[in-house]
Amino acid sequence: MVERFKMSATRFGLYTVLLFVTATGPVAALDLFSGFFAKDIVKSTIWEINEQYVRLVQIEAKANPNEHPVALDALEIQDALSSLQLWVDGGLLRDEKAVEVYKRAQATRLATHLAEALGKAAPDEDVTFNLRGYTDVMLSMVRRREWTTGRAFYSDGKLNLIIGEHRKLIDKAKKNVEGAFGVVDDFRDVHFQVGSRHHKGKMQGRVVTTDGVEMGGAAGARHDWLKIDMKKAAVAYREALVPTAVRQQAKKAEVAAAKLTLERRQMREEMARMRKELKDMQASATGSSADAVSLEDRLARLQSLKSKGLISEEDYTIRKGEILGEL
Numbered sequence: 001m002v003e004r005f006k007m008s009a010t011r012f013g014l015y016t017v018l019l020f021v022t023a024t025g026p027v028a029a030l031d032l033f034s035g036f037f038a039k040d041i042v043k044s045t046i047w048e049i050n051e052q053y054v055r056l057v058q059i060e061a062k063a064n065p066n067e068h069p070v071a072l073d074a075l076e077i078q079d080a081l082s083s084l085q086l087w088v089d090g091g092l093l094r095d096e097k098a099v100e101v102y103k104r105a106q107a108t109r110l111a112t113h114l115a116e117a118l119g120k121a122a123p124d125e126d127v128t129f130n131l132r133g134y135t136d137v138m139l140s141m142v143r144r145r146e147w148t149t150g151r152a153f154y155s156d157g158k159l160n161l162i163i164g165e166h167r168k169l170i171d172k173a174k175k176n177v178e179g180a181f182g183v184v185d186d187f188r189d190v191h192f193q194v195g196s197r198h199h200k201g202k203m204q205g206r207v208v209t210t211d212g213v214e215m216g217g218a219a220g221a222r223h224d225w226l227k228i229d230m231k232k233a234a235v236a237y238r239e240a241l242v243p244t245a246v247r248q249q250a251k252k253a254e255v256a257a258a259k260l261t262l263e264r265r266q267m268r269e270e271m272a273r274m275r276k277e278l279k280d281m282q283a284s285a286t287g288s289s290a291d292a293v294s295l296e297d298r299l300a301r302l303q304s305l306k307s308k309g310l311i312s313e314e315d316y317t318i319r320k321g322e323i324l325g326e327l
Contacts, residue, residue, distance in 0.1 A: 040194070043125055047113040051147075051187040054113040054129045056121055059153075060197050065123035066153040072118055076234045078111035080159070083237035084213065084226070086166070088205040098208050101166065106131050106148065118154055127152040128194045133167065145170065147187075151195040159228040160216060162195030166203040200224055211236040270310045277301070278319070298323050 041058035048054075059066065084101035102110065110131055117127040128151050134143040149164035170190060195201045197217075206223035209215065212232025216225030278298065299320065306316040 040126075040128060044120075046117045046120070046127075051190060051192070052130055052132050054110070054117055054127065056117055056125045057128050059124045059126050063126075063197055064155070066121065066126070066155050067157070068118060068121035068123050068125060068154060070118050070121075070154045072115050072154070072159070072230060074111045074115040076230050077115055077159070078107050079237045080212070080228050080230050080233035081107040081111060083210060083233045083240070085208040085210065086203075086205050087208060101163070101207060102131075102148070103133055106133050114152060118152070121153075130192050130194070135167070145187075147192060149192045149194045149201075151197075156227070157229075159230055161226045161228060162197065162201065162216070162222075163203045163207075163224045163226075164193045164195040164201040166201075168192065168202070195224060197225075267310050270305070271315075274301070274305060274311075278323075295323055 043056045043058060046054040046056065081102045082100070082104055085098035086101050087098050110129060114127060114129070121127060130147060130149045133146050133148060135146055136143055146167040146169055148166050148168070151162040151164065153160050170187060193202060200222060201224045203224045207213065207226055210233070212229040214220060214227050216222050216227045302316060302319050302323070305311045306313070
């Protein structure tokens with residue numbers, strides 16, 4: 001019964017494909033399925049452990065050459081990847097907490113090998129990868145395996161990251177059967193779909209556009225295709241790690257320092273103007289009774305400057321002595 005059902009489902013699938021080809025023509029059908037049946041041509045493997053890997057592959061058809069090789073800082077890549085946040089159900093105006101695209105351990109592992117791969121890549125090569133991660137379930141008593149795949153290349157001065165599958169889960173029933181026959185912790189037979197320029201991946205939701213992160217694809221409409229300004233994204237991530245209270249205190253200190261600098265500059269300008277006035281007044285002194293009035297005016301001006309806090313007590317005493325010394 002089961003075998004008959006499988007055969008019927010297979011025939012139904014083939015009939016559907018044939019019907020589509022008949023209705024649309026062979027050219028349209030090939031255009032639709034070319035990306036589905038295409039397989040990356042692996043040029044070299046940078047890192048591989050079981051089903052996990054970072055590889056250099058032939059660039060996709062009809063894609064412009066990349067700006068490879070490129071030297072990127074692994075720590076900067078790590079912080080930029082760690083800054084990526086995902087709204088699983090769309091987010092935007094919803095009261096929903098964003099989740100991280102890459103956990104810190106994944107970002108660290110990927111950044112190290114990605115920096116090496118991009119430094120070795122040719123203009124006609126992309127980087128593809130598959131990373132395993134874990135999520136705690138059942139009150140952290142059980143760790144569930146999950147996988148995230150993608151394609152990366154450097155173009156237009158930015159790191160382009162196309163996510164294929166995000167936190168992919170494997171059929172436990174299938175693996176339980178394999179475990180019964182002694183096949184454990186081996187997922188090399190599982191098909192993992194990496195990202196592509198030509199079709200959207202299986203990632204659910206959309207990545208939050210933060211400082212240094214924008215959407216790629218035609219008119220920026222691909223939520224699985226990210227263009228990352230490495231320095232901006234890394235700085236944004238590092239600043240986000242600083243507690244809000246500390247950032248606010250630092251901002252207040254910065255404003256206070258700027259205000260103090262302005263006040264000191266105004267004081268210096270006022271002192272310079274006062275010295276010039278004193279010199280002009282000294283040059284025009286005649287020793288007559290009018291001088292006494294001039295001296296009184298200068299002393300009053302000096303007292304005013306002191307009262308406003310524009311000169312120190314020491315400067316006031318010195319200047320007052322100079323004026324009185326003219327008597």
